Amino acid sequence: MLYQxxxxxxxxxxxxxxxxxxxAIVLAVFLMPDLASTTLGDIMRPVIGxxxxxxxxxxxxxxxxxxxxxxxxIVLIGFAxxxxxxxxxxxxxxxxxxxxxxxxxxxxxxxWENLPYLxxxxxxxxxxxxxxxxxxxxxxxxxxxxxxxxxxxxxxxxASFYTSFFRGLPLLIQVYLIYLGLPQLGIVLSAxxxxxxxxxxxxxxxxxxxxxxxxxxxxxxxxxxxxxxGFGFGLTMRKIILPQALPVVIPPTGNMFISILKDSSLVxxxxxxxxxxxxxxxxxxxxxxxxxxxxAAVIYWVISACLEVAQSRLERHYARSKVR
Amino acid sequence: xxxxNISPLKGLEGGDSSRAIGNVLRVxxxxxxxxxxxxxxxxxxxxxxxxxxxKWYGTFRALTNVNxxxxxxxxxxICGPSGSGKSTLxxxxxxxxxxQEGEITVNGIRLHNKMxxxxxxxxxxxxxxxxxxxxxxxxxxxxxxxxxxxxxGVPEAEAKKIALKFxxxxxxxxxxxxxxxxxxxxxxxxxxxxxxxxxxxAVMLFDEPTSALDPEMVxxxxxxxxxxxxxxxxxxxxxHEMGFARAVADRVIxxxxxxxxxxxxxxxxxxxxxxxxxxxxxxxxxSH
Numbered sequence: 001m002l003y004q005x006x007x008x009x010x011x012x013x014x015x016x017x018x019x020x021x022x023x024a025i026v027l028a029v030f031l032m033p034d035l036a037s038t039t040l041g042d043i044m045r046p047v048i049g050x051x052x053x054x055x056x057x058x059x060x061x062x063x064x065x066x067x068x069x070x071x072x073x074i075v076l077i078g079f080a081x082x083x084x085x086x087x088x089x090x091x092x093x094x095x096x097x098x099x100x101x102x103x104x105x106x107x108x109x110x111x112w113e114n115l116p117y118l119x120x121x122x123x124x125x126x127x128x129x130x131x132x133x134x135x136x137x138x139x140x141x142x143x144x145x146x147x148x149x150x151x152x153x154x155x156x157x158x159a160s161f162y163t164s165f166f167r168g169l170p171l172l173i174q175v176y177l178i179y180l181g182l183p184q185l186g187i188v189l190s191a192x193x194x195x196x197x198x199x200x201x202x203x204x205x206x207x208x209x210x211x212x213x214x215x216x217x218x219x220x221x222x223x224x225x226x227x228x229x230g231f232g233f234g235l236t237m238r239k240i241i242l243p244q245a246l247p248v249v250i251p252p253t254g255n256m257f258i259s260i261l262k263d264s265s266l267v268x269x270x271x272x273x274x275x276x277x278x279x280x281x282x283x284x285x286x287x288x289x290x291x292x293x294x295x296a297a298v299i300y301w302v303i304s305a306c307l308e309v310a311q312s313r314l315e316r317h318y319a320r321s322k323v324r
Numbered sequence: 325x326x327x328x329n330i331s332p333l334k335g336l337e338g339g340d341s342s343r344a345i346g347n348v349l350r351v352x353x354x355x356x357x358x359x360x361x362x363x364x365x366x367x368x369x370x371x372x373x374x375x376x377x378x379k380w381y382g383t384f385r386a387l388t389n390v391n392x393x394x395x396x397x398x399x400x401x402i403c404g405p406s407g408s409g410k411s412t413l414x415x416x417x418x419x420x421x422x423x424q425e426g427e428i429t430v431n432g433i434r435l436h437n438k439m440x441x442x443x444x445x446x447x448x449x450x451x452x453x454x455x456x457x458x459x460x461x462x463x464x465x466x467x468x469x470x471x472x473x474x475x476x477g478v479p480e481a482e483a484k485k486i487a488l489k490f491x492x493x494x495x496x497x498x499x500x501x502x503x504x505x506x507x508x509x510x511x512x513x514x515x516x517x518x519x520x521x522x523x524x525x526a527v528m529l530f531d532e533p534t535s536a537l538d539p540e541m542v543x544x545x546x547x548x549x550x551x552x553x554x555x556x557x558x559x560x561x562x563x564h565e566m567g568f569a570r571a572v573a574d575r576v577i578x579x580x581x582x583x584x585x586x587x588x589x590x591x592x593x594x595x596x597x598x599x600x601x602x603x604x605x606x607x608x609x610x611s612h
Binding site: 219221222224225226227228229230231232235239240243244 | 418450451453455457458459460461470474475516519520523
């Protein structure tokens with residue numbers, strides 16, 4: 001939470017100038033597209049006559065109606081309590097995005113028919129690849145972070161070269177390099193291990209920086225107190241520093257986890273049957289790309305949402321030693 | 325205000341002096357009677373011996389040829405203006421800081437760059453910090469149990485017994501299952517003292533233990549320290565609590581510019597300081 005002042009400010013969405021300017025902006029924006037041919041145009045038939053013949057008059061009326069609805073909506077939401085506001089806005093945005101998908105005239109039976117395979121083959125492979133990469137990346141990251149913080153020049157050099165190299169290359173190129181390049185050295189990896197390796201190394205490099213910042217955020221006094229009791233480096237790290245750094249790094253690490261999940265789709269270039277690859281392959285013969293891609297998108301989103309929930313649970317769990 | 329226009333011994337002259345000091349005492353007057361009654365014999369074991377210790381931070385010389393011997397059972401209070409090297413000195417005693425010249429021996433072990441048994445030293449040297457430095461992610465009980473369990477290998481049940489014993493000793497056993505942030509400053513500092521005591525150290529180092537506390541919490545910490553001192557704990561205490569120094573110290577040491585300027589028995593030190601710097605310092609901290 002941002003700092004909340006104890007003096008209640010006037011609700012922004014109830015200020016006339018704000019509502020007026022919002023109205024003007026929404027009106028201007030919706031004057032641009034021709035909405036006459038949409039469902040909305042059809043509904044407004046009594047006012048504007050035949051939507052396709054309505055011309056400029058029809059455009060203005062449609063934009064005006066949308067602007068009025070929008071402004072009434074935000075003013076009304078302004079009266080609701082906080083929790084209700086969050087819920088209402090979520091539901092509205094969700095409905096809008098569903099409406100957007102509906103524009104594509106999706107063939108629902110086709111989706112329901114292929115959904116089981118999309119999940120049992122595609123999703124399972126995606127989750128498997130992401131989960132393994134995630135664990136490997138975290139391990140690599142902790143080692144790299146400690147190496148970067150250590151006084152050892154050798155360790156620092158290796159770790160900083162590693163983070164620089166793997167943060168500096170596009171993940172797609174890394175995937176190719178590992179899959180096609182390593183065989184030159186006599187190491188032949190099949191597609192899934194190569195993908196996992198590429199993801200782990202790339203995200204290990206990002207997370208190394210996150211963990212380094214987390215470790216550095218712990219007060220020097222904690223090190224001193226720990227060393228003064230007699231704890232060595234390993235014990236201090238495991239029992240004192242990392243447990244305190246963990247809550248600090250949860251939000252950025254949550255980002256990384258979600259990112260790994262989505263970037264596992266890049267492994268599809270190696271012909272791994274993960275979610276993106278499966279959805280494309282099913283869509284291809286029947287030209288029903290949109291059905292499958294949107295289904296895959298929704299599945300990715302649902303899994304990401306699960307990770308988000310897990311993240312907020314963890315944050316709440318670790319907040320307990322901070323409450324007063 | 326320049327140094328010249330301060331009366332060097334304001335409130336310290338003649339018969340007034342004891343009253344002036346009495347005003348800043350936060351220790352019950354009765355306990356002042358105990359002050360350094362029993363003399364620690366010169367034959368007592370040396371717990372800490374510092375010979376000609378010098379330390380530099382880059383080019384800045386933080387300590388200059390410091391000599392100090394702490395014998396078993398001795399209670400030493402070190403005072404001096406900020407930046408005078410008092411904290412640096414006691415942090416050298418458990419090797420939180422490295423000294424560059426001279427020799428420090430703690431409990432018979434010489435401290436140097438390549439020592440492999442620094443844990444042996446730290447096990448026997450308790451330290452209490454200005455800002456408590458309790459581990460915020462552990463309960464009070466766990467803060468106290470951690471040292472015995474992880475360093476000495478004491479089984480959990482026994483470590484708990486030890487922890488509770490010392491929490492009782494600092495009068496807060498009822499807070500055992502709380503987290504440090506839920507305690508007041510004074511309580512936190514007493515937990516920090518208990519945490520050090522759980523290791524059953526040969527000597528306790530206090531690094532300005534009361535200077536981060538609210539005024540009304542200073543006395544509870546000082547009382548704890550006073551009773552520790554009365555039980556014969558060897559203590560080296562960086563502190564500006566002159567009342568405490570008078571009540572429990574065997575020796576008071578005044579440091580400035582990284583050097584020991586003056587040391588003496590509390591009575592002599594407060595009523596008859598020798599150096600101008602000491603007089604000025606005492607007048608400054610006692611005059612308000």
